[in-house]
Amino acid sequence: MGYKETYESWLSDPYFDDETKAELRGIAGNEKEIEDRFYMDLEFGTAGLRGVIGAGTNRMNVYTVRRATQGLADYINKVGGADRGVAISYDCRHMSPEFADVAACCLAANGIKAYVFESLRPTPVLSYAVRYLHCIAGINITASHNPAEYNGYKVYWEDGAQITPPHDTGIMDCVKAVAIDKAKTITKQQAMDKGLYQVIGADIDDPYIAELKKLVIHQDAIDKVGKDITIVYTPLHGTGNIPVRRVLKELGFTNVFVVPEQEKPDGDFPTVSYPNPEAKEAFALALALGKEKNADLVLATDPDADRLGVYVKDKQGEYHCLTGNMSGCLIGNYVIGQRKARDGKLPEDGAFIKSIVTTNLADAIAKDYGIQLIEVLTGFKYIGGKILEFEKTGKGTYLFGMEESYGCLTGTYARDKDAVDASMTLCEAAAYYKTIGWTLWDAMVDLYERLGYYQDAVSAITLKGKEGIEKIGSIMTYLRENPLTGIGDYKVVRTRDYLKDTITDAATGKTEPTGLPKSNVLYYELNDDAWICVRPSGTEPKIKFYYGIKGSSFADADQKSAAMAKSLEELADKLTK
Numbered sequence: 414m415g416y417k418e419t420y421e422s423w424l425s426d427p428y429f430d431d432e433t434k435a436e437l438r439g440i441a442g443n444e445k446e447i448e449d450r451f452y453m454d455l456e457f458g459t460a461g462l463r464g465v466i467g468a469g470t471n472r473m474n475v476y477t478v479r480r481a482t483q484g485l486a487d488y489i490n491k492v493g494g495a496d497r498g499v500a501i502s503y504d505c506r507h508m509s510p511e512f513a514d515v516a517a518c519c520l521a522a523n524g525i526k527a528y529v530f531e532s533l534r535p536t537p538v539l540s541y542a543v544r545y546l547h548c549i550a551g552i553n554i555t556a557s558h559n560p561a562e563y564n565g566y567k568v569y570w571e572d573g574a575q576i577t578p579p580h581d582t583g584i585m586d587c588v589k590a591v592a593i594d595k596a597k598t599i600t601k602q603q604a605m606d607k608g609l610y611q612v613i614g615a616d617i618d619d620p621y622i623a624e625l626k627k628l629v630i631h632q633d634a635i636d637k638v639g640k641d642i643t644i645v646y647t648p649l650h651g652t653g654n655i656p657v658r659r660v661l662k663e664l665g666f667t668n669v670f671v672v673p674e675q676e677k678p679d680g681d682f683p684t685v686s687y688p689n690p691e692a693k694e695a696f697a698l699a700l701a702l703g704k705e706k707n708a709d710l711v712l713a714t715d716p717d718a719d720r721l722g723v724y725v726k727d728k729q730g731e732y733h734c735l736t737g738n739m740s741g742c743l744i745g746n747y748v749i750g751q752r753k754a755r756d757g758k759l760p761e762d763g764a765f766i767k768s769i770v771t772t773n774l775a776d777a778i779a780k781d782y783g784i785q786l787i788e789v790l791t792g793f794k795y796i797g798g799k800i801l802e803f804e805k806t807g808k809g810t811y812l813f814g815m816e817e818s819y820g821c822l823t824g825t826y827a828r829d830k831d832a833v834d835a836s837m838t839l840c841e842a843a844a845y846y847k848t849i850g851w852t853l854w855d856a857m858v859d860l861y862e863r864l865g866y867y868q869d870a871v872s873a874i875t876l877k878g879k880e881g882i883e884k885i886g887s888i889m890t891y892l893r894e895n896p897l898t899g900i901g902d903y904k905v906v907r908t909r910d911y912l913k914d915t916i917t918d919a920a921t922g923k924t925e926p927t928g929l930p931k932s933n934v935l936y937y938e939l940n941d942d943a944w945i946c947v948r949p950s951g952t953e954p955k956i957k958f959y960y961g962i963k964g965s966s967f968a969d970a971d972q973k974s975a976a977m978a979k980s981l982e983e984l985a986d987k988l989t990k
Contacts, residue, residue, distance in 0.1 A: 416451035463565035483596035484588025486523035494549030498526035502539035503554035505678035521604035522597035531614040535718030537831035544573040555717040558689035574797025574828035624826035639665035645703040647672040650679040651716030690722025714832040720819035721832040727854040737819035738772035745813040747842040760810035774867035797828030866970040869961035901980035909936035
């Protein structure tokens with residue numbers, strides 16, 4: 414059936430509600446819009462669903478959510494996990510509570526109990542809930558930091574991490590086998606009457622916060638100077654407000670100021686064009702309040718509170734923006750270094766885990782502490798997978814894990830990045846460093862001076878729609894058929910093609926396997942500890958260009974980074990023509 418026929422079937426089939434049909438009648442005659450909404454099914458990928466809210470097979474709506482949940486239910490029944498139930502959380506976005514209930518009612522129709530949070534919760538709390546309740550799976554309704562018109566559907570497995578092989582492909586196959594008008598459902602009341610819909614809340618929140626507090630290394634420092642540290646925080650209209658404020662208050666940080674205009678949940682994100690703590694614009698109100706309160710640090714969490722953005726103040730009163738690479742390494746260095754200081758040594762099999770597009774400063778930190786550095790594919794689920802591997806094999810001790818995309822995890826209570834944890838740990842670090850006369854910026858500079866002035870960045874090209882997907886594919890094909898030998902002043906030393914599972918030495922031509930699962934990613938190791946990486950986004954219609962360089966000073970790093978950015982811009986222009 415073509416897209417036009419599918420569009421017509423949605424208009425005529427009694428399965429679809431009147432509101433949906435009215436929306437579709439409103440685009441009658443707009444062939445491009447009809448095609449975009451119906452030319453494909455919204456793909457259930459390895460991270461679940463993510464798309465623009467609206468009617469159509471290529472949109473987030475109650476029908477695409479129900480279909481995905483039916484596929485998940487079929488898989489759960491297939492593997493014999495129905496009796497363990499599924500935890501469901503959601504964030505502040507439009508339709509999030511409705512999608513959560515649609516999923517719960519579909520699960521109940523398939524004989525699977527749903528544990529549904531009473532109100533919005535951060536992503537890491539869902540990860541924790543899956544583990545705490547011993548569920549077979551979890552569903553998180555969120556589009557993370559995407560614009561307001563988006564929503565998403567993430568699936569977690571029993572270990573609390575997002576789905577990885579073989580469960581990801583198994584679930585995807587089950588979803589593909591479901592016709593959109595054949596997914597099962599019952600009413601919410603029927604689900605409750607059958608004992609298949611249970612509301613959860615404080616019974617999860619309280620032990621979650623308790624787990625975070627166990628991770629504190631220097632409560633003594635907080636007790637000594639916590640009241641003297643001023644913190645400004647914004648949840649960016651999302652889920653972080655209550656848990657971040659709660660854990661900081663319980664630890665002893667009394668001077669916490671929340672940006673009032675951004676405190677309440679709001680799926681329109683009225684104060685920002687893009688609710689992403691990576692964007693400087695998202696910090697405008699928080700920085701203004703920070704300067705008013707003379708804050709030591711300014712924090713922002715994204716809508717589902719798994720990513721943390723940070724500004725820190727130096728001794729001259731200037732505020733410095735920390736990238737995800739910088740804040741992650743600052744936290745990781747603190748946690749690992751202070752654990753060593755407290756215990757006298759680190760575990761012999763201790764590991765720092767990072768994604769392949771994360772800064773090489775992480776490698777330098779691991780080397781400095783004599784622990785192993787483990788690389789995984791992009792996506793925190795792969796870090797979660799390594800933690801599970803450590804547990805199953807008894808080989809490897811998780812010390813810290815991070816991604817460049819503003820996410821990290823200091824413990825193993827959850828298996829996804831946690832901005833509540835990161836906020837807490839960074840404030841603890843601020844207290845500790847204050848007791849030795851340092852600011853957080855001093856600690857950051859010390860790290861650079863000891864290990865090198867690493868600077869990393871990412872740029873992206875948005876290519877929407879069917880044509881965009883095709884263009885992204887052609888770019889990756891072109892790069893494989895025309896291997897890069899260098900970029901700017903740098904030469905390619907080794908090329909990693911994670912789709913072909915090869916690492917090719919530029920000098921000898923010899924190849925070896927990457928040792929990681931196949932993925933459509935090209936990574937170029939350059940001389941002087943520099944690198945670039947090209948990959949399609951797994952969650953947005955973008956192709957991303959990552960890069961990192963190492964300088965001998967701030968000025969040198971700035972110069973090298975600017976030159977690399979220009980070279981990559983020229984490459985991107987060439988590839989997108």
